[in-house]
Amino acid sequence: MPELPEVETVKNTLKKHVLGKKIISVDVFYNMIDKPDIETFKKLVKNQTIIDIKRRGKFLMFELDDYYLLSHLRMEGKYFIDGSITRHDHVIFHFDKGFLKYNDTRKFGRMYLVEKDKVYMEKPLSCLGLEPWDTNLTSDYLMEKLKNKRLPIKSILLDQSIITGIGNIYADEILFKSNINPLKKGNNINLTESNNIIKYTRDILERAIKLGGTTIKSYESSRGVHGRFQNNLLVHNHEGDKCPNCNSIIIKIKINGRGTYYCPKCQK
Numbered sequence: 001m002p003e004l005p006e007v008e009t010v011k012n013t014l015k016k017h018v019l020g021k022k023i024i025s026v027d028v029f030y031n032m033i034d035k036p037d038i039e040t041f042k043k044l045v046k047n048q049t050i051i052d053i054k055r056r057g058k059f060l061m062f063e064l065d066d067y068y069l070l071s072h073l074r075m076e077g078k079y080f081i082d083g084s085i086t087r088h089d090h091v092i093f094h095f096d097k098g099f100l101k102y103n104d105t106r107k108f109g110r111m112y113l114v115e116k117d118k119v120y121m122e123k124p125l126s127c128l129g130l131e132p133w134d135t136n137l138t139s140d141y142l143m144e145k146l147k148n149k150r151l152p153i154k155s156i157l158l159d160q161s162i163i164t165g166i167g168n169i170y171a172d173e174i175l176f177k178s179n180i181n182p183l184k185k186g187n188n189i190n191l192t193e194s195n196n197i198i199k200y201t202r203d204i205l206e207r208a209i210k211l212g213g214t215t216i217k218s219y220e221s222s223r224g225v226h227g228r229f230q231n232n233l234l235v236h237n238h239e240g241d242k243c244p245n246c247n248s249i250i251i252k253i254k255i256n257g258r259g260t261y262y263c264p265k266c267q268k
């Protein structure tokens with residue numbers, strides 16, 4: 001599943017190819033459009049130029065003349081700017097030369113078209129918490145958010161309304177580096193742990209962006225850019241392997257249905 005570093009990589013790759021392109025028409029073969037309805041969507045994006053591409057949390061934000069086209073890749077969403085049309089290509093933006101196609105084998109991805117000046121005030125972006133590098137993300141902020149939460153810290157890190165952009169892979173890595181048991185309840189996290197979560201969130205995501213993200217399962221960014229961060233994962237997907245710190249065996253449990261990997265000794 002693409003997480004923040006993967007979405008950042010897709011954004012940077014697409015920027016090299018589609019900035020300045022004018023959308024002449026759109027084909028929607030499967031409805032991934034959350035709002036507005038398909039016909040309005042097709043009408044509104046027609047003749048709009050892609051001015052910029054930004055990212056907020058795990059959303060790609062295509063800045064058009066009058067709108068933002070928001071795209072969430074969810075499990076398997078991918079963009080391609082070449083190749084032939086296949087049955088998993090669901091939305092195709094045609095330019096006067098070339099196209100941008102959205103491909104999604106699982107069909108979980110979503111798109112939204114929102115007026116530019118309302119983009120941060122309306123759903124889905126209005127529900128998002130702080131970006132990992134936001135200066136407002138402090139241990140005080142995090143402690144305040146955690147103080148009444150009895151959920152496992154792993155689930156809280158996946159809740160995009162507190163810190164946005166952390167997914168299942170990186171949450172495991174952040175908690176390992178912070179020496180925190182993923183089942184520990186939010187309201188039991190202390191100030192040092194809160195500081196460590198913020199420190200390692202930034203540290204790990206920055207390194208992952210530098211390496212182009214991971215390529216676990218079928219994630220790949222457009223143009224076949226493959227991330228190399230999967231080689232740097234310390235606990236995620238390492239069930240049965242030795243902990244790099246203490247040589248204990250890394251175990252896998254499920255928290256809220258999500259596979260969670262940790263070292264039982266380092267993360268008591």
Ligand SMILES: [Zn+2]
Pocket residue numbers: 243244245246247248263264265266267
């Ligand atoms: Zn260990």
